[in-house]
Amino acid sequence: MSSYHSNRISKLATGIAGFDAIAKGGLPEGRTTLIAGSAGSAKTVFAVQFLAEGIRQFGQHGVFVTFEEAPADIRRNMASLGWDIAAWEAAGCWAFVDASPLPGEAEVIAGAYDLGALLARIEVAVNRVGARRLAMDSLGSLFSHFENHALIRNELFRISAALKLMNITAIMTAERTQEYGDISRYGVEEFVVDNVMILRNVLDGEKRRRTVELLKFRGTEHQKGEYPLTVLPGQGIVVIPLSAIELKQRSSNTRLTSGSRELDAMCGGGFFRDSIILVSGATGCGKTLITTEFAASGASGDERCLFLAFEESRDQLTRNATGWGKNFEDLESRGLLRVIATYPETMGLEDHLIAIKMAIDEFQPNRVAVDSLSALERVSTVKGYREFVIGLTSFIKHREIAGLFTSTTPRLIGGESITEAHISTITDSIILLRYVEMFGEITRGITVLKMRGSAHDKEIREFSIDASGMHIGKAFRNVTGILSGHPRHVEPQEIGRLNALFVNHNV
Amino acid sequence: MNKYLLKLYITGCTPQSERAISNLYRICEAEMQGQFEVQIIDVLQSPELAEKDRIIATPTLIKDLPQPLRRIIGDLSDVERVLRGLDIEQIHGQL
Known part of the structure; x- marks a missing residue:
């Protein structure tokens, strides 16, 4: 059934990162799509980016009809996202139709009218630059400008019909008053367009979360539900297509060393090359040490490791590593290691995810270590955190990179964390580090709880740390x-x- | 008395355009004692002028002179509103 439909309406790739994946190819070509969103939901950015990516990636020219902001303001505001609209105008790739209100000029309505002039101007602009894309931003201003809303809806319908005849793929933006409620303020969607998407900027637990939802694409396929997105300087909107990610990574039998012979032995010969390993333990029980060993050991086999630190600074990590006999500075200068230390609070989780992906794409590591993943819990909602973890693990597995994440348990003895609850099923191996109090003395214990696709040691062993690193000793008896x-x-x-x-x- | 300089934007020769033109001339002749100059601009013929004046709806009447600038949208069938928009005190009471 779906192929029957998709034969009839083709899609136009927007070029907006991640969006085309959830829209199964892009926006319906030659149609008008309504983008409804509350204030601050990045409607204008989406509208501008739709044209910008058309020019940059596909050589498709565009017309921007603005009802709200003056073209000069749009040019200036969008420069920070890396789009030089004035240059595109000069090159004949971009045309504005300026329908923004004239300041300080009172208008009187005295009799019947229509928006024929607007349509004529749009047609002229489309023909002048040979446009294939068009954006109108935003309809709310048009409705507040003219009182006769039935007439305006009618005229918008006429405009979208004319655009269809010209085979223009268009978007219109419209305001919403609530995040969950009526689709748009003036009921445009019921009359004007076949396709509706919603941008949201929801306040959830004191944190802002941006999402996009494709509500209806008449006659074509799309992914359902809300997808997180973020707006990045120099890049614009990036949609994170979580459930659109396919589980198609290959599985590898190649083992790599954890950096400790004893731990390798416990894992049945080392970690698999494309596996995700979760190391869980209370504070101070050796997670950073295991991460350090993991990061440094790749170097002996000329493997590159990306070390993402969210708890300690570069200097601290380097000093710790030196204390355990690992020279991070040397490894970094040889290009085998890159340490990126960031405070979790510096940005939202969506931005962290994108920053991590960019770092991975740039450095092309064989191993990725995150210390600690659970530090990121505090900057997001539970839902946002789960999406982040899924997004990150699937990205890493996709590239056949070994990922080692640490998770701090909230209690010193025993215990479980949100991180474990969310990612234990997507990880391939779980290593637990636990404090063990016996006869008034604290020792550390280590055990391999899970090792997907391999036999492993089921014992809980004693774990000690000294100047030469970590040592795994005998199993706890009795x-x-x-x-x-x-x-x-x-x-x-x-x-x-x-x-x-x-x-x-x-x- | 100042001379009126008026621009009427229309889109094509539609009945609505015709109506606006005849309404405008009727009002001018009745209220402006020959002191007026009217320019009719068809958006289809001169889109660049419409672009410059940011015309969205037609018919649109623009009063360039005397100051201040005014815009009146519609086919000008509501005479009272047109006169108010042009800042004209109605002399004859009725047209």
């Missing part, structure tokens, strides 16, 4: 309840009795 946070010493006779119990049972 102790139960480490993972639950209530270690209990068990008499050897008791173990013997329990084992005998099972033997008897089997017989």
